[in-house]
Amino acid sequence: MEYTVQQLAKLAGVTGRTLRYYDEIGILKPARINSSGYRIYGSKEVDKLQQILFYRELEVDLETIKKIVNSPSFDxxxxxxxxxxxxxxxxxxxxxxxxxxxxxxxxxxxxxxxxxxxxxxxxxxxxxxxxxxxxxxxxxxxxxxxxxxxxxxxxKNMTPEQYAEVERLGQEILDLLDAAFLTGDPAGELAQKAADLHRQWLSYFWDRYTKEAHAGVAQMYVDDERFAAYYERKHPGAAKFFRDAILIYTGLKNN
Amino acid sequence: MEYTVQQLAKLAGVTGRTLRYYDEIGILKPARINSSGYRIYGSKEVDKLQQILFYRELEVDLETIKKIVNSPSFDxxxxxxxxxxxxxxxxxxxxxxxxxxxxxxxxxxxxxxxxxxxxxxxxxxxxxxxxxxxxxxxxxxxxxxxxxxxxxxxxKNMTPEQYAEVERLGQEILDLLDAAFLTGDPAGELAQKAADLHRQWLSYFWDRYTKEAHAGVAQMYVDDERFAAYYERKHPGAAKFFRDAILIYTGLKNN
DNA sequence: ATAAACCTTTACGCAACGTAAATGTAAATA
DNA sequence: TATTTACATTTACGTTGCGTAAAGGTTTAT
Known part of the structure; x- marks a missing residue:
């Protein structure tokens, strides 16, 4: 009817360390401590341990289990x-x-x-x-x-050739944008060329191109910091510059 | 093209602490350290980080990810x-x-x-x-x-009455076994009564009782330390004693 | 009597960072 | 320009649920 740590541990299929830990965090205290400082568990503790293990099986964390087994009013x-x-x-x-x-x-x-x-x-x-x-x-x-x-x-349906073209286009757009940014003119030849390539690039992803959607994407490049970071790797302000170039390209803003 | 900790962190959607930790465990080292001691990451590191995060999403542990991204020959x-x-x-x-x-x-x-x-x-x-x-x-x-x-x-199909009977039987067996053990005689009246009750008890779980299976269970009570612990709560050796009693009861061993 | 088998406490280790704390550097603002 | 703000650094403890020594005392068996 009374168990030491190892005995109870064997009975319940846990280790002694676990029982000492449960004592330490106050989830299962031994019935008493004998004169040699040994932990002694009684049948009430056995039942409680079984309850604890039941909830532990459900992957309930010990903090919650503690509440459940310690207060019968707990919901x-x-x-x-x-x-x-x-x-x-x-x-x-x-x-x-x-x-x-x-x-x-x-x-x-x-x-x-x-x-x-x-x-x-x-x-x-x-x-x-x-x-x-x-x-x-x-x-x-x-x-x-x-x-x-x-x-x-x-x-997914792209051929390797198409895919390579997309990659090449993406790089060319970046290079062009760099050069265009240095001119400072979003309406200039370089910037407009970049915008045109970008339209081609988009066409690989979209099945219907519209000026409005294109302009929308351009604005997103400015608004979304992650896209902005992509275009501003070399020059801060490049995203806004690119947006302006695309707005002009689509004719949705006059220069 | 170059990023400090926070910049790369923002770009990748992780915290700066994560990047420092990845540096610490050697899974992702910065491209260089600048004159102020800042970590500077290049595009190669960005790619590698993306790879790392890809595997991390799959819940692969960092130690394995390290092997994957660091050695191309890894399987x-x-x-x-x-x-x-x-x-x-x-x-x-x-x-x-x-x-x-x-x-x-x-x-x-x-x-x-x-x-x-x-x-x-x-x-x-x-x-x-x-x-x-x-x-x-x-x-x-x-x-x-x-x-x-x-x-x-x-x-599952037991009625509360049957269940209570099972519990009562289980307790009675234990009590009888205690008393029988003190007589030291597995062929005695008390021990044989315990064995008989145990047969009744088993019948609640089995749909077909056989002497051989009964003896098999008795042997398991000895072999399996957890069952043994159950029967030896009061007296060490009680499991073996019980097994002998059951062997005699089933007639599979003469006294 | 001595060894084997228990028991105790203290304390570090684990995974993957979070979270200060203390201090130095760079960028933005008054 | 001075100061604030927003970064950067390292060091180090906390998290969860124990595993695993280490160093020592107690009980049991031979």
């Missing part, structure tokens, strides 16, 4: 409900993670057989994933899920 | 596969947890209306769950899934 149903919500959310995230790992695996596996082609696929996949990770939420809010999904689909 | 596919297995196992565990929480919730909710009955149900559930947790794996290995499932099902 354990509410606590369990909230805990269930957490578990459900966790599972949803896990499902996403697994899907992502499998996508990556599929992409990487293919690379073994048709190395170059699939490597390219993996890159496209990565581009989409990273884009989603970094801007996904806001862009989907602004442009809607369908538009974004279609854009991603277009990237 | 990342294998690593990802193993990682996927971990995630799948985790999800299975999560599913079990969720089912458990819901069962408990259902039990507790019911208690509001029919307090005692449902409290009893919850206890039965707890008995099964604890039993599974403590002995599940080995018992299922020894007796097979079906047998264990049927046993659990029988517990």
């Amino acid at each position: 354990d149903i509410q606590a369990l409900k909230e805990h269930r919500e957490k578990l459900l959310a966790k599972r949803m995230q896990l499902d996403l993670l697994i899907a992502n790992v499998e996508k990556t695996l599929a992409a990487k596996k293919g690379r073994i057989i048709m190395s170059d082609k699939e490597k390219f696929e993996a890159f496209k996949q990565q581009l989409i994933d990273e884009n989603e990770r970094k801007y996904g939420k806001e862009i989907r809010e602004k442009y809607g899920d369908e538009q974004v999904d279609r854009s991603n689909q277009k990237v | 990342d596919i294998q690593a990802l596969k193993e990682h996927r297995e971990k995630l799948l196992a985790k999800r299975m565990q999560l599913d079990l947890l969720i089912a458990n929480v819901e069962k408990t919730l259902a039990a507790k909710k019911g208690r509001i209306i029919m307090s005692d009955k449902e409290k009893f149900e919850a206890f039965k559930q707890q008995l099964i769950d604890e039993n599974e947790r403590k002995y599940g794996k080995e018992i299922r290995e020894k007796y097979g899934d079906e047998q264990v499932d049927r046993s659990n099902q029988k517990v």
Whole structure:
């Protein structure tokens, strides 16, 4: 009926350290301490430990368990409900993670057989994933899920040649923008050329180009610090300069 | 093209502390340190950080990520596969947890209306769950899934009266065993009475009683330290004594 | 009597950072 | 220009739930 630390530990399938820790944080105190300083547990403590372990199995943290087992008035149903919500959310995230790992695996596996082609696929996949990770939420809010999904689909369907062209265009736009920025004239030839390339570049992602949408993107480059940072790697103010150039290019602002 | 800690942090959506930590553990070192001791990151580091964050999203631990991004020869596919297995196992565990929480919730909710009955149900559930947790794996290995499932099902279907009887029997067996042990005779009246009660007790869990299975359980009480601990709470050697009594009771060993 | 097997407390270690604290540097504003 | 503000640095403790020595006292077994 009475147990020392090791005896109770064996009975319950935990270690002695765990029992001493539970004593330390006040979640399960021994019934008494004998003359040699040994912890002695009784049957009440056994029951309580079983309760504790039951909740621990549910991955409830010890702080919460302490409240549950120490105060019978504690709203354990509410606590369990909230805990269930957490578990459900966790599972949803896990499902996403697994899907992502499998996508990556599929992409990487293919690379073994048709190395170059699939490597390219993996890159496209990565581009989409990273884009989603970094801007996904806001862009989907602004442009809607369908538009974004279609854009991603277009990237997936690109041929290696098209993909290379997109990359080249992106670099050329940056270079042109650098040179144009130094002229200081958003209406000048260089800036307008950059805006034109940017229209071409966009066309690889969009299935319908409109001046208004183009101007919208340009404004986003200014408003969103992460896009701004991309265009202002070399020159602060470059994002605003680029926006002005595009506004002029689209004819939505006179110079 | 070059970033300080905060700039890169903002760009990537992490904190400065994270970047310093990554430097500290050698997973992402800055391109250089400027004259004031500031960390300066270049575009190569940006790319690497994106890679790191990509794997981090998949919940790969930093030690593994380090291997992946630092050595191109590392078998990342294998690593990802193993990682996927971990995630799948985790999800299975999560599913079990969720089912458990819901069962408990259902039990507790019911208690509001029919307090005692449902409290009893919850206890039965707890008995099964604890039993599974403590002995599940080995018992299922020894007796097979079906047998264990049927046993659990029988517990669930017990009436409160039956359940009380089981509890009472269990206690009576312990008491009898204590007294019998003091006689030192496993063939004596007390010990044989305990063995008989134990047969009755088992019948509540099994749908078919056999002498051989009864003897098998008795031997397990000796072999498995956790069962042994249960029967030897008062007297060391009681488990062996009980096994002998049962062997005699079943006629599988002559006294 | 001595060893084996317990018990105790103290305290560092783990993962991946968060969060001061103390101090130096660069940029913005009065 | 002086001062504030916003950065940067390092050092170091805190988080969770114990694992794992280390150093020593107690009980039990041989």
